[in-house]
Amino acid sequence: MTSTLRNLAIRRRNRVRSKLRRVAKSSRPRLSVFRSGRHIYAQVIDDVAGATLVSASSKDKEFKTGKGWNMDGASEVGKMIAERAKAAGVSDVVFDRGSYLFHGRVKALAEAARGGGLNF
Numbered sequence: 001m002t003s004t005l006r007n008l009a010i011r012r013r014n015r016v017r018s019k020l021r022r023v024a025k026s027s028r029p030r031l032s033v034f035r036s037g038r039h040i041y042a043q044v045i046d047d048v049a050g051a052t053l054v055s056a057s058s059k060d061k062e063f064k065t066g067k068g069w070n071m072d073g074a075s076e077v078g079k080m081i082a083e084r085a086k087a088a089g090v091s092d093v094v095f096d097r098g099s100y101l102f103h104g105r106v107k108a109l110a111e112a113a114r115g116g117g118l119n120f
Contacts, residue, residue, distance in 0.1 A: 009099040020094050021047070029053055031081070031093040031113065031120065033106055039068035040105055042081040042113075044090055054088050056080035074105035075112040082116025095120045 020030060034041045041057040056077050058068025063080070065073045085093070100106045114120070 013099040016097060016099070020096055023094055028092045028094050028120075029090055030096045031085075031118065032096040033098060033100065033109060035074075035100060035105055037069060040074050040077050040109060042077055042109060044081065044085050044088070044093060053090060054081065054084040056084055069105075071105060071108040074108040078109040078112025079116045081109075082113045082118045086117050091117065092119045 029044050029046045032043045032045055039058040041055070041059075043055040044053045045051070046053055057063070058065075058073050058077055060080065063073070063076060065076050067073045068077070085091070095110055097106050097110075102110070110120075
């Protein structure tokens with residue numbers, strides 16, 4: 001059962017990424033989100049160079065809330081990734097939600113990143 005669920009998640013992730021690659025071929029980096037049960041992670045990735053430009057997570061030392069599994073923690077990570085991306089000179093990104101629904105912590109992170117100045 002779990003292998004079937006994992007396979008479905010991989011198919012969802014690949015479907016989302018294939019649509020993103022059409023848009024972000026050379027123009028914009030990708031803001032990728034990963035969430036686990038206790039933490040949430042975000043990276044701005046340049047797919048052309050194959051390199052991570054900036055990253056932020058609920059495990060960083062600058063993370064103040066202390067809880068990465070709730071909406072407040074996700075919002076704080078969204079603000080952190082927006083600040084770091086702006087400092088690196090990135091303002092336009094493509095949002096990659098992976099296999100996750102655009103709901104809850106993923107949505108909170110995205111809205112906080114938009115509020116911090118990232119355009120997607």
